[in-house]
Amino acid sequence: MSASTSTASTPSTRPPPGTGTTTAPVQVWIEYDGDSARLEVTVSPAGEPRPALPLLSCHVNLSSAVAEDTYVGFSAANGAAMSSHYVLGWSFRLGGGRAPDLDLSKLPRPPSPPGPSKKRMSLLLLLILLLLAVLLLLLVSAAIAMFVVRRQQWRRQRQEFSEEEEGWEMIDYSPHRISYKDLHDATNGFRDVIGVGGFGRVYHGVLPRSGVEVAVKKVSHGSQQGLQEFVSEITSMSRLRHRNLVQLLGYCRRRDELVLVYDYMPNGSLDQHLFGRAAPGLSWEQRAKIVRGVAAGLLYLHEGWEQVVVHRDIKAGNVLLDADMNGKLSDFGFARLYDHGGDPHATHVVGTLGYIAPEMSKTGMATTSSDVFAFGAFLLEVACGRRPVVFTVDADGDSPSPAGIVELVLQRWKAGKITQARDPRIGECDEDDLELVLKLGLLCSHPDPERRPGMRQVVQMLEHAVPPPEMSPEVISESMKQFEHHEAFDEFVGMSFPSTSEVTTATTQQFSNGSRPRSDFHSS
Template identity: 35%
Template sequence: MEKLRFHQVHTPLFALLFFLLQFSSLQFLSMADYSLPDKYFINCGSATNVYNGQRNFIGDLNSSDSTSNSISFTGQKRVAIESNLSSTASPLYQTARVFLHNASYEFDIDTNGIYFVRLHFFAFSSPSTPTNLSTALFDVWTSGFSLLRNFTAKNSSDSPIIKEFLLSILNPGKFKVYFVPRGSSFAFVNAIEVFHAPDNLIDDTARHVTAAGSTSNSTGVLSKALHTIYRINVGGPKVTPENDTLLRNWVPDSDYIYNPDKAKHVDQSSSPSYNPAYASQYTAPAIVYQTAQMMDINSTRQADFFNLTWGFNVSRNARHLVRVHFCDIVGASANVLRFNLYIYSRFSTVIDSYDYVVLLNIPFYDKFVVDSDDSGTMNISIGPRNDSSEIKAYLNGLEIMEILETSGSVPTVSGPKNKHVLLVVVSVLGGLVLICILAVGFFLVFKCRKQKSVENSDWSPIPVFGVGSTHSRATERTINGSTPPNFNLALKVPLAEILSATNNFDTRLLIGKGGFGNVYRGTFRNSQKIAVKRSEPGSNQGFPEFQTEIMVLSKIRHRHLVSLIGYCEERSEMILVYEFMEKGTLKDHLYASDVPRLSWKQRLEICIGAARGLQYLHKGSAGGIIHRDVKSTNILLDEHYVAKVADFGLSKTGPLDDTHVSTIVKGTFGYLDPEYIRSQQLTEKSDVYAFGVVLLEVLCARPAINAMLSGKQVNLAEWAMLCKKEGSLEEIVDPSLKGQIDPNSQRRFIETAEKCLQEFSADRPTMDDVVWDLEYALQLQQTAMRREPHEDSAVDGFAGLSLPNGQRFPSFSITMDGNDMPVMMDDGSYVKECDVFTQMKIDDAR
């Protein structure tokens, strides 16, 4: 519905009469006829009904209930399981339905319109299933839309995951929700909600805001699926489904506001006066419009101007429907308050309640289709205007929904197989086919037993063919009966192509050397630039790393992870082919004298990019991956200085939860997690520790280990934390950064590094937290760069630095019985192991 404007109305009495007439008519004709439906609310995998906050969830095994009779399952091997949780857990999350193959729920829809689809996931362990539900990896589809892809219900906060979607169902009839396991995994769901929403809840039109800030009109919103990402009660408390008109969750804004000290909570006890022409009780509940965040400034005109900003992690290069909610509970009177709303700081629009409503305390909202940029963060801000009689700005609520485009045909769901076909085949072919089948079966059983008898580990040693052999290592392993698992044959690159691309490994194209071998620059015949990592010919050293690299990189893709183009294992060669990274390693740009020095903003963006890559490894990939060798030489930069994590030869794959993996200590001196060294128990927090060392490298521009320095200064992590404790950290900051860093940005950056370097892994943040903190540090830096001369300027960053005192980390070295053996460090220098570590020997550090 278009907004009504009243620019020409100035008589308060006329405005009041007009409003009362309008309100009385529209209020009656609006959504008054809508009532919350009683279907479909499904308790999956159970015969018990559960009443949960205005909703009666019907057990999908309860055949006596009329609602359950109107849904059906399609697909094979459905399993209903029960948890071993205590009775204190919600009954809704004590059962689940598990799908071992493609399957679907089918609902009878008798009315077209907008529908809420909510899927509840809670990963519990069960005696009924051999694995924890947190290991499930699957997709969820509905007609024409892929709702979830590569979804896993792993959740560090022991609470359910609720995914909400809004879809338009235009043709009454059968509506299906498909669950599609990935690979050999499975799918599950604890509860499902499918119910009709008020017809005017979502507008089909909105202003389109591009990433560059330009605008146009956008239509067809209702033809897409909307995935709710954020629903924020700005300045107010959490709102649970029990207190929302449409059973929604609204969370406080405290985790998203950048400058909370500049904000002031506002609330009022009286209920808002809804006018359905602008917003109704179904747009947002009253409590959202009764609370707000307002600029906390003096009433004098001399007050400094500033913006209140909220930041949200969103999908990159995607479209989002953004709805901003307002209710003027801060103005002295109507038609006096005007302020700016900003999206990404590149688009702004004026919010004037008089453009929407004519009195105070009347809710209204505006909506935008926003193209997210490549940063992965969407910023929403409010700020004052000079032409307003009141220097104020406020915000009551905010919703961000990702717009899902159509995704083609839905997956095929396997139905019951036709047994009669098998009988006909057997009767026609007779005993001959049966004999052949039995013979093949015996052969396969015998072969499998033979394989198992010689397999003692995941990666068995492989004999190497002599130089000149055209056979591959994979071929040899196949001949011996044990094909390497997860080897993606589609990535194989002929040796002849690599020789052509590198001019027969011309030494003039040599760009680096690592633990695996030499790295060459090359160019394929299609002009694609590549980096070629070649092991020593004929050597079998490093083959486990070679296999691990292929196994890991062949199944993941991410903007901040170096992409594997292919591999070659012909003629005793082990060769990996990657995308070429124009700017080299992060280390080069921190220490090398022949490359430009990075600005502080560039360093922050690089750290954020690398952190996002590790975040994806830990939480976004199949089963979870621990990198195990995070360091500045394994963070590469492309031509635009976009950071990408590289070198996955030491990675460990598998489910990442609160458990650990016992393993031989591997990694690089100076970056090794002290807890990992002592216990040999690897967790994702070992990567967090190493990344904390990288953060210090970025700040101080010195290696993690520098044997040329004396005593306590050898180990960067120990030295920096000691300086921080003594208040002298400023002395070791990279001199080229002097005068560049905003004190608040620097303070947040140091706090983040310190948290990563905590001695015990349980005290360290997750990479999710690290990404958030670094993005906040970048926001503080950018805000400082935009600061006007009259605005506040903080004193020296270190003078005001007040960080919690952290433990000094013990030195970890090796005490040798004879002469101390030197260890070669990343920078080419040598250091005695006893100068660096003191508690145990590490066999595979590199």
């Protein structure tokens, strides 16, 4: 501490103990006597009594520095070091005597000096800000990387789920088209297989937008069912509406893949219930309900729609069962359409052996009568629990020879025991109804198309609306034998398959898997 004027200075002194670099408040008394030119400065901690001896006492002539009108103030400094000084209160007296004492309790508190904790807080805050900046940078980098990866995945998915679409689809069938990605998600990536057929696999799925359970048929690349059959099924089923027809909900085409979406039938195919080992046997009431439903659906195809629809592949494997065991005809891949009163066009002979009408080998034309023939085989199949054609090996080890279900039922009928041809799992039932179905199956399976009834007559007889025609096993058997010598039937019996060995091999392989052989050949 020192005192100075522009003309004189006094030696500096050190502050008394307790008033140096402390942050506690201190009191200072500054007294100047103009007569003696004496300046005294006394210092003590705040609240302590005034010391008897001043900290600084010197002679200083302030007459030249103090004018008539003078301002009095305070200033402080401590060199290059940084510090803060606060004047909390002061009193002044002029004209002799001491200045009034200050009431320390009324003075404001000095601001808290920045201590080590605040410095640590500042460093911590700086560190946090630095970490946040680094984290933000990492998040931005991750977001950019994720965006790039997602964009690449989107491009790959777009290529993976790219679909084909032609003009006829956009005009007529766009409402029925379902995106491949939706079908991929609905079937869990095409993993839930519920059936395998000659055309490919069938998957169970749930459409993500509507939550509807569906069956998705994905046609295999090497399948016989190409684009022509695929278009046929779309053009047919997308407009057909009947309670005994499986409803086509939509379709999709992607590269070489053909996909059809149907109503899901929880009880599977009738074929599984008739020939599956694990499936319980169906009662006659259930079987009768199914065949009557299929008959009603087939009548709708032949007469109830704007065009005649020939199914061409009626069999138990193409009859699906809903939750109430109602039979619904499905699989329209071989279907052909022509106008009422018009003539069907010649085409390939397709279908499943045992269900193909014999006249098909000569005419090559699928007609409603050929559907009736297949329906007759279907009636016998359901009633007897046997396939229309069973290949057996002779005792001498010769190649397999077919044993027909028609011959079996005729033998039982000739013996007066036609109902004994039933499936043993049926048990007790309505014998008259069973007999009606067996006889009607024989009538529909007649090799002469002129002797087969139409589907309207078949439905009427099944509903007992009209009585069946008078028939005897001898008359039916004799008429069948006579027709066998007819040229058309001779060609059917001796028709040329691709090769005998190929037919035998295909038949043996498919029969070992529990399924029926299926043919697709040209008529010559």
